[in-house]
Amino acid sequence: MQSNESTAKGGVTKDLIQQLQEAIETTFSSIILPFEGVQVQDAEDTEGAVRVRATITFEGDLEGHVLIHCSLSGAHDISRGMLMLEEGDPLELSDVVDAMGECANLVAGVLKRNAFDVAGTVKMSCPKVEVDAPDQVFPRPDAQLAYKLVRGVSAAEVWVNKAG
Amino acid sequence: MRKVLIVDDSATMRKILMRSLRQAEIKLEEILEASNGIEALAQIASNPEIELILSDINMPEMGGIDLVKNVRATKTADELPILMVTTEGGSGMVASAMESGANGYVTKPFTPEVLKDAIQRINS
Numbered sequence: 001m002q003s004n005e006s007t008a009k010g011g012v013t014k015d016l017i018q019q020l021q022e023a024i025e026t027t028f029s030s031i032i033l034p035f036e037g038v039q040v041q042d043a044e045d046t047e048g049a050v051r052v053r054a055t056i057t058f059e060g061d062l063e064g065h066v067l068i069h070c071s072l073s074g075a076h077d078i079s080r081g082m083l084m085l086e087e088g089d090p091l092e093l094s095d096v097v098d099a100m101g102e103c104a105n106l107v108a109g110v111l112k113r114n115a116f117d118v119a120g121t122v123k124m125s126c127p128k129v130e131v132d133a134p135d136q137v138f139p140r141p142d143a144q145l146a147y148k149l150v151r152g153v154s155a156a157e158v159w160v161n162k163a164g
Numbered sequence: 165m166r167k168v169l170i171v172d173d174s175a176t177m178r179k180i181l182m183r184s185l186r187q188a189e190i191k192l193e194e195i196l197e198a199s200n201g202i203e204a205l206a207q208i209a210s211n212p213e214i215e216l217i218l219s220d221i222n223m224p225e226m227g228g229i230d231l232v233k234n235v236r237a238t239k240t241a242d243e244l245p246i247l248m249v250t251t252e253g254g255s256g257m258v259a260s261a262m263e264s265g266a267n268g269y270v271t272k273p274f275t276p277e278v279l280k281d282a283i284q285r286i287n288s
Contacts, residue, residue, distance in 0.1 A: 027273055082176060084183040095176070102176040106273050109251025113271070 019115030020147040024156045027107045028149070051075070052096070054104035054129045058112070061120025064143060064160040066108045068100065072131070074154055075100050093131070101127035107156055165287075166193045167211055171204040171219040171231065172249070177272070181218055181249065181279075188280035201226025205234055214244065216283065219266075221250040221257050229261050236265035245286045249274070 052075035054068045070078065079099035080091060104127045116122035146160040170181045178197050185192060196211060198204035200223045208214055217235070221228035232246055248261045248269035258269050267286045270279055 079176075083179050084187075098174060099176040102174045102180075105174070106251060109272060113251070 016115055017147055020111060020158050021149065023110035023114050024107055024147070024149045024158075027103070027110050028151050028154075028156070052100055052129070052131050054100040054127050056104050056108040056127050057125040058108070058116060058122050059125075060116075060122040062116055062122050062160065064146070064158065066104060066111060067157040067159065068104045068107060068154060069157075070154040072096075078103060078154055097129045097131065101129045104129075111158070165191065165215050167196060167214045168192055168194075168216045168218065169196045169198060169204060169207055169211070169214045171198045171201065171217060171223070171228070173199045173220065173223040175199075177220065177249075184274070184276040184279050187276040188283075190280060190283060200224055201228065201231035201234065204231050208235065208244075216286070217244065217246045218249050219246060221248055221252050221261060228266075229257065229264055232261055232264040232266050241265055241267050247282055247286060249279075 051072040052070055056066045058064055058066065075096050076091060079085075079096045080089075082099045082103065083091075083095065085091060108124050108127075112122060112124055142161050143159045144161075145157060147158040149156045168185065170178050172178050172181065178199075182195050185195065196207050196214065198207050201219075202225050204217065204219065205226075208217075217231075219228040219231055226234075228248055228250070232248075235244060235246060245267040246265070248258060248266050249272060250258060250261075250269060251272045252258050261269065268282055270282045
């Protein structure tokens with residue numbers, strides 16, 4: 001069973017939100033879902049069980065974070081899908097960490113190309129992947145959730161910092 | 165084609181590229197790997213049979229643009245084609261890579277078919 005849910009909040013333009021949605025869905029559909037071997041679990045798995053989180057920070061004319069998060073089993077499923085592994089193929093935690101980082105990198109790359117570069121000069125950080133990540137994501141008060149997509153085992157979020 | 169060299173700092177992306185080449189049914193004797201431009205140059209020096217390089221742009225130590233410049237100092241685009249595989253499609257970095265002598269580029273994420281088309285365009 002899969003579920004798709006998207007939420008957008010204020011602070012960014014409608015065009016940007018649409019670009020964010022297209023970028024995330026393009027990446028999810030082309031890299032994660034079609035590959036053989038991926039075992040997408042119920043969407044409920046993503047809520048309240050954040051164990052793996054991949055973050056990319058963007059700075060410049062637009063500032064914030066791109067975030068991919070899911071449970072550890074979900075991260076395994078995504079990684080198996082990205083690596084096109086077959087049943088029984090071994091998967092190390094280091095493979096999962098690298099795959100989740102690359103997943104965030106791909107989402108951020110599409111965002112940069114299709115949305116952020118239109119908004120101005122934006123520089124992306126290298127992906128940071130945390131296993132056993134705490135539930136609280138961004139303590140800074142000036143960050144707001146601009147877009148969120150929940151698909152299967154994973155959720156992708158884009159947080160934009162409010163202009164100072 | 166005998167040997168292809170895949171250059172990317174992400175082990176995941178190197179595996180995706182290897183599997184994509186196989187899924188695209190591109191016949192290869194061997195796929196070599198490097199995680200940055202410096203490692204790639206060492207592979208090229210010790211493997212003169214390499215007939216194609218697939219390279220990322222953003223990498224530590226030595227990136228894809230400097231790799232292209234170094235390769236083109238000794239080999240022409242016909243002698244050793246280089247296909248950039250990058251998230252930076254359409255950006256100034258891709259333009260720099262092309263100006264430096266890359267033969268083409270593919271934007272991540274890609275499908276095996278897109279990769280195959282790009283390789284065939286280079287070889288045609």
